[in-house]
Amino acid sequence: MSEAGDKLYSFEHSMELFSEAAKVIPGAIYGHVSPTLQVPGFFPYYTARAEGCRYWDIDGNEFIDYMCAYGPMILGYNYRPVEEAAAAQRALANCTNHPAPVMIELAEYLVDTVPTADWALFAKNGGDMTTFAVLVARAHTNRKKVVTVRGHYHGVAPWCTAIGHGGNTPEDHLNNLQVEWNDLEGFATLVRSHPDEIAAFIAMPYHHVTFDHQVMPAPGYWEGVEKICRTEGIVLISDDVRTGFRLHLGGSNEYFGYKPDLITFSKAMGNGYSISACVGRKELKNAAAKVFYTGSFWFSAEPMAAALATLKALQETSAVEKIYRIGKMLMNGLEELGSRYGLEITTSGHPGLPFMRFDEDPDLYMQQIFCAEVTRRGSFFHPHHNWFISAAHTEADINETLNHAEAALKAVKRQLNGVSGRRAII
Amino acid sequence: MSEAGDKLYSFEHSMELFSEAAKVIPGAIYGHVSPTLQVPGFFPYYTARAEGCRYWDIDGNEFIDYMCAYGPMILGYNYRPVEEAAAAQRALANCTNHPAPVMIELAEYLVDTVPTADWALFAKNGGDMTTFAVLVARAHTNRKKVVTVRGHYHGVAPWCTAIGHGGNTPEDHLNNLQVEWNDLEGFATLVRSHPDEIAAFIAMPYHHVTFDHQVMPAPGYWEGVEKICRTEGIVLISDDVRTGFRLHLGGSNEYFGYKPDLITFSKAMGNGYSISACVGRKELKNAAAKVFYTGSFWFSAEPMAAALATLKALQETSAVEKIYRIGKMLMNGLEELGSRYGLEITTSGHPGLPFMRFDEDPDLYMQQIFCAEVTRRGSFFHPHHNWFISAAHTEADINETLNHAEAALKAVKRQLNGVSGRRAII
Numbered sequence: 073m074s075e076a077g078d079k080l081y082s083f084e085h086s087m088e089l090f091s092e093a094a095k096v097i098p099g100a101i102y103g104h105v106s107p108t109l110q111v112p113g114f115f116p117y118y119t120a121r122a123e124g125c126r127y128w129d130i131d132g133n134e135f136i137d138y139m140c141a142y143g144p145m146i147l148g149y150n151y152r153p154v155e156e157a158a159a160a161q162r163a164l165a166n167c168t169n170h171p172a173p174v175m176i177e178l179a180e181y182l183v184d185t186v187p188t189a190d191w192a193l194f195a196k197n198g199g200d201m202t203t204f205a206v207l208v209a210r211a212h213t214n215r216k217k218v219v220t221v222r223g224h225y226h227g228v229a230p231w232c233t234a235i236g237h238g239g240n241t242p243e244d245h246l247n248n249l250q251v252e253w254n255d256l257e258g259f260a261t262l263v264r265s266h267p268d269e270i271a272a273f274i275a276m277p278y279h280h281v282t283f284d285h286q287v288m289p290a291p292g293y294w295e296g297v298e299k300i301c302r303t304e305g306i307v308l309i310s311d312d313v314r315t316g317f318r319l320h321l322g323g324s325n326e327y328f329g330y331k332p333d334l335i336t337f338s339k340a341m342g343n344g345y346s347i348s349a350c351v352g353r354k355e356l357k358n359a360a361a362k363v364f365y366t367g368s369f370w371f372s373a374e375p376m377a378a379a380l381a382t383l384k385a386l387q388e389t390s391a392v393e394k395i396y397r398i399g400k401m402l403m404n405g406l407e408e409l410g411s412r413y414g415l416e417i418t419t420s421g422h423p424g425l426p427f428m429r430f431d432e433d434p435d436l437y438m439q440q441i442f443c444a445e446v447t448r449r450g451s452f453f454h455p456h457h458n459w460f461i462s463a464a465h466t467e468a469d470i471n472e473t474l475n476h477a478e479a480a481l482k483a484v485k486r487q488l489n490g491v492s493g494r495r496a497i498i
Numbered sequence: 499m500s501e502a503g504d505k506l507y508s509f510e511h512s513m514e515l516f517s518e519a520a521k522v523i524p525g526a527i528y529g530h531v532s533p534t535l536q537v538p539g540f541f542p543y544y545t546a547r548a549e550g551c552r553y554w555d556i557d558g559n560e561f562i563d564y565m566c567a568y569g570p571m572i573l574g575y576n577y578r579p580v581e582e583a584a585a586a587q588r589a590l591a592n593c594t595n596h597p598a599p600v601m602i603e604l605a606e607y608l609v610d611t612v613p614t615a616d617w618a619l620f621a622k623n624g625g626d627m628t629t630f631a632v633l634v635a636r637a638h639t640n641r642k643k644v645v646t647v648r649g650h651y652h653g654v655a656p657w658c659t660a661i662g663h664g665g666n667t668p669e670d671h672l673n674n675l676q677v678e679w680n681d682l683e684g685f686a687t688l689v690r691s692h693p694d695e696i697a698a699f700i701a702m703p704y705h706h707v708t709f710d711h712q713v714m715p716a717p718g719y720w721e722g723v724e725k726i727c728r729t730e731g732i733v734l735i736s737d738d739v740r741t742g743f744r745l746h747l748g749g750s751n752e753y754f755g756y757k758p759d760l761i762t763f764s765k766a767m768g769n770g771y772s773i774s775a776c777v778g779r780k781e782l783k784n785a786a787a788k789v790f791y792t793g794s795f796w797f798s799a800e801p802m803a804a805a806l807a808t809l810k811a812l813q814e815t816s817a818v819e820k821i822y823r824i825g826k827m828l829m830n831g832l833e834e835l836g837s838r839y840g841l842e843i844t845t846s847g848h849p850g851l852p853f854m855r856f857d858e859d860p861d862l863y864m865q866q867i868f869c870a871e872v873t874r875r876g877s878f879f880h881p882h883h884n885w886f887i888s889a890a891h892t893e894a895d896i897n898e899t900l901n902h903a904e905a906a907l908k909a910v911k912r913q914l915n916g917v918s919g920r921r922a923i924i
Contacts, residue, residue: 089599096605096617098783101597103792108596119594119799127594139595144794149591165575167770168545168553169565169878170534171527173515179522191522196622196772197793207656207665216667228791229655230633238788239633241642246669313794339794344593346622346772346795357524362664365654366529367623368570368739368765369772373545452595 081133081448086117089130104142107443107455114444116452122149125464135452136469138402140460143314143339143425146395147385148464154343154381161377172373178380182351185383186322188310188335189351191360195370198313198338199227201350202274204365205334206231208352209272209307212359217266219249219259219273219306223281226274226311253279253287256296263304273301274309277324278422280458283436285429286421294330301333307356313338313348318395318424318460321387323351327422343382345375391463392424398470399423399461405474413481427458441487445480446473507559507874512543515556530568533869533881540870542878548575551890561878562895564828566886569740569765569851572821573811574890580769580807587803598799604806608777611809612748614736614761615777617786621796624739624764625653627776628700630791631760632657634778635698635733638785643692645675645685645699645732649707652700652737679705679713682722689730699727700735703750704848706884709862711855712847720756727759733782739764739774744821744850744886747813749777753848769808771801817889818850824896825849825887831900839907853884867913871906872899 094100101108107115116129125148128134140146147154165172179192195201206218218231226232230244249266251258253275263270275297279287301308310325310332317340319327325335333356338348346369352360386392403419403426410417415438416431430438436455443455451473453459520526527534533541542555551574554560566572573580591598605618621627632644644657652658656670675692677684679701689696701723705713727734736751736758743766745753751761759782764774772795778786812818829845829852836843841864842857856864862881869881877899879885 089602093602093605096602096609097619098617098786102619102787103790103796104595116596119591119596119598122591122594127591129596130599137595141593141595142794144593149594150589155588162581163576165545165548165553167567167570167772168548168575169530169563169567170542170545170555172545173556176515176519176522179519183522191524193523193528196795197626199793200623203655209665210667211664216669228793229629230657233790237790238637238785239635241636241673243642243669243672246672247667344795344798346593346798346801359664360524361528364529364659364663367625367654368568369622369770370529372770372772375772 081131081450083113083117083129083131083133085131086129087113090117110456111440111444115447124148124150125462125469134450135447136450136465136473137452138459138461139452139454140462141344143460144342144344146317146340146462147343147382147391148462149344151343151385151464153385154378157381158345158374158378161373164373166374167369167372171371172376174373174376174380175371178376181380181383182349185387186335186351187326188323188332188353190354191357192349192351193360194376195348195367196346197227198336198348199229199232200367201336201338201348202226202232202311202313203229204350204363205309205336206272206274207363207365208334208350208356208360209309211362212307212356213271213305215269215271216247217249217270218247219251219262219270221253221275221279222250223253223279224276224311225314254290254293256293259297260300263300263306270304270306272307272309273297274311276311277315277319277328280314280421280425280427282456285418286425286427286458289328294328298330307334308332309334309336311336315422315425316340317383317386318392319422321383321392341382342375342379345378347375347379386463389463394463395424395461398465398467399426401467401470402426402461402473403428405470406477409474409477409481413485415481415484421458424461425458426461438484438488442480442484445483446476449476449479451476507557507876509539509543509555509557509559511557512555513539516543536882537866537870541873550574550576551888551895560876561873562876562891562899563878564885564887564899565878565880566888567770569886570768570770572743572766572888573769573808573817574888575770577769577811577890579811580804583807584771584800584804587799590799592800593795593798597797598802600799600802600806601797604802607806607809608775611813612761612777613752614749614758614779616780617783618775618777619786620802621774621793622772623653624762624774625655625658626793627762627764627774628652628658628737628739629655630776630789631735631762632698632700633789633791634760634776634782634786635735637788638733638782639697639731641695641697642673643675643696644673645677645688645696647679647701647705648676649679649705650702650737651740680716680719682719685723686726689726689732696730696732698733698735699723700737702737703741703745703754706740706847706851706853708882711844712851712853712884715754720751720754724756733760734758735760735762737762741848741851742766743809743812744818745848747809747818767808768801768805771804773801773805812889815889820889821850821887824891824893825852827893827896828852828887828899829854831896832903835900835903835907839911841907841910847884850887851884852887864910864914868906868910871909872902875902875905877902
């Protein structure tokens with residue numbers, strides 16, 4: 073698929089190691105919706121080193137990273153102020169019998185900067201906190217049902233994964249109700265048909281499903297959801313695990329203008345250190361204290377120190393504005409390139425978590441070739457999952473990536489001209 | 499409660515900070531069955547610094563630690579070879595889009611050293627892996643029911659916490675069945691009454707509930723359980739999250755002589771770094787690959803490098819033998835002191851995770867005073883939860899602790915003589 077001048081990456085050592093890994097790890101690389109597995113041989117497998125907005129795989133290939141560890145990296149890999157804060161705390165104490173004082177500083181910082189937060193507590197996974205939020209809602213309302221939005225991801229706990237995922241049972245979903253995104257009338261109808269039964273409505277601030285465009289909230293949607301929740305005594309949970317701190321430092325709900333009762337954060341909060349948080353309004357604090365919830369590493373102080381340093385650095389460097397600007401530059405650049413080459417591209421989502429699709433590509437055939445060809449030139453583009461932009465990405469990085477994208481578009485055109493029928497790689 | 503010569507700790511600064519924390523954190527210190535909350539003013543609240551088997555709280559009080567972060571610390575806080583391995587990996591890459599090669603090294607190490615392990619995968623919490631193990635068992639057997647032992651702790655997921663915990667619903671327990679510890683006939687009866695319905699039996703290798711003696715497996719118990727599981731096609735899950743690597747480096751089942759299908763590990767595995775693992779027999783590998791299971795930080799390489807260094811150090815330093823010897827010295831010493839002062843003490847459990855109770859103390863009144871008085875002299879004894887011994891504890895540490903215990907026993911006697919009626923502090 074190359075033409076003269078293109079240096080295309082190969083993944084030979086990676087594929088060998090993958091074969092070794094498959095002997096001792098189920099699936100070799102588990103979890104994550106990974107293009108490495110879905111389109112074998114065209115995407116990176118193992119990270120050797122990471123710095124700023126770039127990383128190197130074990131074949132020595134260098135990538136400008138548009139996944140940011142699927143979200144956690146927001147200031148750049150190995151960002152000094154965060155690493156120094158983590159190191160300083162580690163030198164004192166990390167995981168011990170008790171919290172370190174930094175836990176209180178971190179909670180106070182969130183209470184000061186996140187309007188919804190009258191209190192905070194911390195865990196390890198985003199999913200720890202989405203489940204916790206639901207338990208708090210149930211403890212608060214003394215009701216059982218939870219309304220989710222079809223396609224929204226809240227973790228891998230059985231209650232929030234699709235029925236039919238290995239090992240799940242129908243019983244795991246007995247208290248779940250589901251609505252479509254942006255369907256305010258559908259939500260109102262559901263609520264009317266379950267009077268005094270619904271404990272919580274949980275949703276991401278906006279709609280990102282894999283394999284498709286992202287969809288922003290319709291005008292009036294969140295306002296309407298909030299009104300129904302208030303009227304009916306339903307706890308409104310904003311799951312900001314994926315989006316948190318890329319749209320607004322006070323919670324993505326501030327960006328869209330709604331007021332949840334509980335917010336769950338994780339991913340970008342510690343610039344890669346494992347931490348998650350649930351924050352909430354004071355009315356929910358007693359219920360939160362009633363839920364028995366703990367973990368062996370939840371008082372670990374290293375990730376809390378990293379999180380505090382991350383949140384401060386995001387504020388001090390106006391990272392949200394920078395991420396928006398850089399992400400927008402990428403989105404505009406890709407759409408312009410698409411027009412120029414007659415392969416129309418539409419981007420979607422907030423510029424901090426952009427995605428793209430070709431307008432005429434229902435089976436993602438072009439998408440997969442394009443992302444593979446960009447990736448093989450040095451910019452990691454996931455063909456199926458929304459991307460992430462960090463504050464470490466510069467205009468020069470975006471320009472380099474747009475060069476990769478232009479060469480990749482040419483490769484897509486050659487590929488389209490060279491085959492008689494269309495077919496997706498997977 | 500003191501006599502001349504005793505220097506008793508106070509917790510004034512800690513209690514002030516606790517009051518501040520309560521403003522922004524539900525319950526101020528959540529989770530963990532904590533004597534700090536149950537017996538306020540007599541136990542430490544916040545860790546300032548930790549090194550070896552000791553730590554210092556924010557009032558400057560120094561403690562020899564008999565909880566070891568509730569298990570994770572096994573080689574000593576700030577153990578250099580582990581910290582150096584973590585630092586070296588961190589300098590390369592921690593949380594990125596892909597695993598680092600160390601994930602495969604760690605899986606291979608477990609496959610080499612844990613007889614049950616034909617494969618391994620990793621997460622953050624022990625509870626991530628106990629739930630995963632149940633899902634794997636269901637995917638493998640195409641059955642739904644899970645048998646647990648009353649009082650065994652497998653995490654805070656709704657399916658494994660007691661009904662009535664805040665936010666839980668009866669539906670969370672619809673597929674649960676329960677038996678008593680060491681009741682082989684009860685298990686056999688349960689299995690007979692649910693033919694072809696039981697996916698898994700999950701239990702800790704031996705019985706440790708809070709507030710009571712630990713109970714070892716009765717002769718023939720595990721052999722009998724294993725036989726029933728094999729005959730009936732039930733997946734046998736050994737939950738080694740708490741016990742793992744303190745009884746045997748191949749899994750605590752090797753210490754007791756049974757062969758599970760799946761083992762869950764966490765706590766001590768990374769000497770404090772957040773990591774958990776599920777390992778299993780090859781027959782379960784396909785089922786494990788079928789369960790969609792992932793987390794934002796599950797490929798983080800720092801805790802994997804720490805875990806690999808921890809497991810190697812445990813082996814190289816014969817830590818298990820040392821922990822047994824030191825734990826036994828503590829147990830024997832406490833029983834001797836009890837006899838000497840006419841307050842008979844019985845210790846229970848494996849010496850790596852010992853517990854004690856006074857023989858005539860049904861309401862734990864003496865236990866709470868005793869542990870508080872030991873703690874206020876410099877050895878942190880939890881009155882309600884089994885303790886943990888590390889390889890960093892020396893004979894000199896135990897002797898110092900036994901001196902604290904002797905002074906505390908005198909204080910208990912004074913207290914018993916000074917009050918007319920008995921009453922527990924809580």
